[in-house]
């Protein structure tokens with residue numbers, strides 16, 4: 611049983627100075643501010659159990675992850691029932707384009723099983739990955755600071771932003787259906803780069819480590 615996270619009644623803080631987002635220290639402070647006000651009580655994240663079995667099963671170890679731990683990894687979570695708020699967020703963060711994808715055996719036919727295996731390969735992107743869930747359910751797994759898997763369940767109206775450079779993977783759940791809006795900037799870099807020793811020195815990975823995983827980042831985060 612996961613402890614519900616109380617929703618606050620605060621209105622969304624306006625990021626009046628977006629230039630500070632370029633500063634890794636300010637980025638954490640800003641994200642902590644917005645996620646504190648916007649985390650939904652429905653948010654569910656936990657340590658992956660690492661047990662064998664179909665990737666689509668919950669794999670819930672029973673150990674919940676709190677919002678602070680996700681924030682420290684640079685993961686931003688919102689629950690947005692009102693799509694006009696998505697437009698506002700897109701405007702604030704410079705997401706100029708969007709499309710919609712349905713992942714299911716019906717929409718992908720014989721390619722479905724192959725596709726979900728591909729999505730579940732550990733990878734990173736050189737840009738943010740933003741998904742606004744319109745229907746169905748899925749799981750995003752992200753690597754913790756100690757390189758353990760954290761599983762984040764996403765359902766309708768959840769919007770998840772994964773920072774560039776974070777190792778992650780995705781799967782549908784055992785209902786085999788999810789519909790999601792993908793948001794992106796002018797020149798999306800969708801290419802999944804599968805984890806390897808060579809990729810560890812990728813500049814986007816290095817920047818992510820500096821911003822979120824380094825000792826310096828951890829120290830700043832603990833002082834926020």
Ligand SMILES: [Fe+2]
Nearest residue numbers: 733735739802
């Ligand atoms: Fe991805």
